[in-house]
Amino acid sequence: MTPAYDDTLRDAPTETFQFHLKKTDGKARLGTITMPRGTIRTPAFMPVGTVGTVKAMYLDQVRDLGADIILGNTYHLMLRPGPERVARLGGLHELIRWPHPILTDSGGFQVMSLSSLRKLDERGVTFKSHIDGREHHMSPERSIEIQGLLDSDIQMQLDECVALPAEPREIQRAMEMSLRWAERCKVAFGDQPGKAMFGIVQGGDIEALRVKSAEGLKALDLKGYAVGGLAVGEPQEVMLRMLDATLPVLPTEKPRYLMGVGTPDDILKSVACGIDMFDCVMPTRSGRHGLAFTRRGKVNIRNARHAEDKRPLDEESSCPASRDYSRAYLHHLVRANEALGGMLLSWHNLAYYQELMQGIRKAIAEGRFADFMAETQEMWAKGDIDPV
Amino acid sequence: MTPAYDDTLRDAPTETFQFHLKKTDGKARLGTITMPRGTIRTPAFMPVGTVGTVKAMYLDQVRDLGADIILGNTYHLMLRPGPERVARLGGLHELIRWPHPILTDSGGFQVMSLSSLRKLDERGVTFKSHIDGREHHMSPERSIEIQGLLDSDIQMQLDECVALPAEPREIQRAMEMSLRWAERCKVAFGDQPGKAMFGIVQGGDIEALRVKSAEGLKALDLKGYAVGGLAVGEPQEVMLRMLDATLPVLPTEKPRYLMGVGTPDDILKSVACGIDMFDCVMPTRSGRHGLAFTRRGKVNIRNARHAEDKRPLDEESSCPASRDYSRAYLHHLVRANEALGGMLLSWHNLAYYQELMQGIRKAIAEGRFADFMAETQEMWAKGDIDPV
Ligand SMILES: [Zn+2]
Ligand SMILES: [Zn+2]
Numbered sequence: 001m002t003p004a005y006d007d008t009l010r011d012a013p014t015e016t017f018q019f020h021l022k023k024t025d026g027k028a029r030l031g032t033i034t035m036p037r038g039t040i041r042t043p044a045f046m047p048v049g050t051v052g053t054v055k056a057m058y059l060d061q062v063r064d065l066g067a068d069i070i071l072g073n074t075y076h077l078m079l080r081p082g083p084e085r086v087a088r089l090g091g092l093h094e095l096i097r098w099p100h101p102i103l104t105d106s107g108g109f110q111v112m113s114l115s116s117l118r119k120l121d122e123r124g125v126t127f128k129s130h131i132d133g134r135e136h137h138m139s140p141e142r143s144i145e146i147q148g149l150l151d152s153d154i155q156m157q158l159d160e161c162v163a164l165p166a167e168p169r170e171i172q173r174a175m176e177m178s179l180r181w182a183e184r185c186k187v188a189f190g191d192q193p194g195k196a197m198f199g200i201v202q203g204g205d206i207e208a209l210r211v212k213s214a215e216g217l218k219a220l221d222l223k224g225y226a227v228g229g230l231a232v233g234e235p236q237e238v239m240l241r242m243l244d245a246t247l248p249v250l251p252t253e254k255p256r257y258l259m260g261v262g263t264p265d266d267i268l269k270s271v272a273c274g275i276d277m278f279d280c281v282m283p284t285r286s287g288r289h290g291l292a293f294t295r296r297g298k299v300n301i302r303n304a305r306h307a308e309d310k311r312p313l314d315e316e317s318s319c320p321a322s323r324d325y326s327r328a329y330l331h332h333l334v335r336a337n338e339a340l341g342g343m344l345l346s347w348h349n350l351a352y353y354q355e356l357m358q359g360i361r362k363a364i365a366e367g368r369f370a371d372f373m374a375e376t377q378e379m380w381a382k383g384d385i386d387p388v
Numbered sequence: 389m390t391p392a393y394d395d396t397l398r399d400a401p402t403e404t405f406q407f408h409l410k411k412t413d414g415k416a417r418l419g420t421i422t423m424p425r426g427t428i429r430t431p432a433f434m435p436v437g438t439v440g441t442v443k444a445m446y447l448d449q450v451r452d453l454g455a456d457i458i459l460g461n462t463y464h465l466m467l468r469p470g471p472e473r474v475a476r477l478g479g480l481h482e483l484i485r486w487p488h489p490i491l492t493d494s495g496g497f498q499v500m501s502l503s504s505l506r507k508l509d510e511r512g513v514t515f516k517s518h519i520d521g522r523e524h525h526m527s528p529e530r531s532i533e534i535q536g537l538l539d540s541d542i543q544m545q546l547d548e549c550v551a552l553p554a555e556p557r558e559i560q561r562a563m564e565m566s567l568r569w570a571e572r573c574k575v576a577f578g579d580q581p582g583k584a585m586f587g588i589v590q591g592g593d594i595e596a597l598r599v600k601s602a603e604g605l606k607a608l609d610l611k612g613y614a615v616g617g618l619a620v621g622e623p624q625e626v627m628l629r630m631l632d633a634t635l636p637v638l639p640t641e642k643p644r645y646l647m648g649v650g651t652p653d654d655i656l657k658s659v660a661c662g663i664d665m666f667d668c669v670m671p672t673r674s675g676r677h678g679l680a681f682t683r684r685g686k687v688n689i690r691n692a693r694h695a696e697d698k699r700p701l702d703e704e705s706s707c708p709a710s711r712d713y714s715r716a717y718l719h720h721l722v723r724a725n726e727a728l729g730g731m732l733l734s735w736h737n738l739a740y741y742q743e744l745m746q747g748i749r750k751a752i753a754e755g756r757f758a759d760f761m762a763e764t765q766e767m768w769a770k771g772d773i774d775p776v
Contacts, residue, residue: 051720051724051726052717052720052721052724052726053721053726053727053728055726055727055728056727056728056731057728058728058731080720080723080724081695081716081720085695085696088696089696089698089714089716090698095714095716095717095720096717097712097713097717307469307473308473308476308477310477310478324485325485326477326483328469328477328483329440329483329484329485332439332440332468332469332483333440333441335468335469336439336440336468338439338441338443339441339443339444339727339730339731340441340443340444340445340446342727343444343446343727343731
């Protein structure tokens, strides 16, 4: 008799980077990524550890919630503390005390959104730091070099992500250059069996360009593929349409990562399209602003209705932040702008996201993902418990 | 054979508020305060939970460090969430999830230092909130009423604390009014066997006025006595001289609390004068600004010498924040203004303060407080470990 699926068990790490597709349920996929530093159960949500810290969290807490991997932002880390310094300190894992896998983005997206005075051409991008105005240059090769200095387990190619809406010609130009950069990144990354470098599908909101991008990347035979340039303001329907156009082109035996996504509903629907990995600042950023994600939808804890509510955010949760602290206290802490408010709500939100991923994985394992999705959405639609 | 003194053991709580003076060593005193919500080992340091949270700390961590009692600020709590609301929510202990003793100040000190448009006379003080400008009135009776609504275990009389330097006549006027207010607070507090209301010795930097204040309070037969209006900018030598003038007047069988003090050195020297209780924002506030208190003196973690130092703040500490995180990481977090920096350094500093208090209590128990004080000061003078 096969033992029942236990989502808390992680496969043993492996010497080489491997993706194991264990089960599909419709287009939803259950799998694991195994590598020397550990195993990632997919579909996976990666908490964002921007500058070497998942904001207002101890990494022990992040791990205890079930996170198998966190994300680091190359742009932030290259400015501070700097990749060479991180390398001298033994790499990012040792510096921040997270011995498990880390994925780093290429830095490109934040160069575009945060820095000033950018000059972008085929060679790469020149920009000024948003912290001290110092000029930096980033090429595809330098991005991979930096991610190597950080000792990142999953590295991302440098790409150009155009803001939508944009002219088709502009979208195409950026997509084609990103493809050429993917090839340069592959060469720069070289042969590192325990690690992976992922390509990034671009092409804006134009299905034909998305397909062309995916085909080009597939031909490069990379270890994994990301979908980039989505969840940047376009309607959710457009994002899902792009996934439906893109994912069938990508090889089934490689992991697929939807970058910077998203809300719990985005995640559920993207899993239904066949996405394996997600990252987003939403749980931590929203938490710091008093917004809680719960089984019964979004709760704005600043709202006056919580001021004298002794009930917790979710009495059925196993997370102390969700279960043990009253809404009244959370309301007070957020209103008074106290650090503990952001600490507790970030904790709660990350717990909810990991709980959602666990539910998703269990449902796929049991062949009932569609039901799980409908039930989950139904609970969200019910809304919060009635006021006291 | 008497078992060796074990500072980790707390006496059983008692139905009534009691102070037990267990041993003296020179003028230093070892004791316990027992009351229904728990036992306070003295000399005690009370972390400051300003507005219902010890900033950037989980209260479980504060407890685990050895804190027997925390302090709440009546001024902050009366403005937000408001005493009547706290009472409806079951009192401060339940709201913030700290079932152990809480001491509240009277609010007077912060009315003077934080609010605007104050009008002070014999009846009390009228002031405008620093948050929303709303006008509030606080009399001695209202201060005790508020502290009762918070369900505070040790309440403080309302007093007037004059800023030094000040005219002797002004110091005397405020001291005499504070004495009359102490009497009104005693009446307002009434008969609450499980709790205590402390009087506050005033008199600025004038020994004769301090003595008069202490005598007046002693005649009121209160359950404990605080020394107020010190550590407000005067030299440490003046503070210690005032303690030497005041403490012999106070009854030995009552606890003595030096308000708002102070640095580790202030604490050591005040214990030597016979003080039993302390509170100060210094460990948490300094922590948020990158300043660490250690066995080897103060360490400014922002300093460039720590940028590539893989050693922890104190490898011999039992606190994870002190022992497990590199100076390089702390330096990075503080420089990047990340929440985790303040979280870790507040944790470290509170650990150091509690460790100091444990050392003090053990030394008094063993009759070697003078040696302990000399050794501790010698270690501080040695300064930090050499740079890498
Ligand atoms: Zn996002
Ligand atoms: Zn202080």
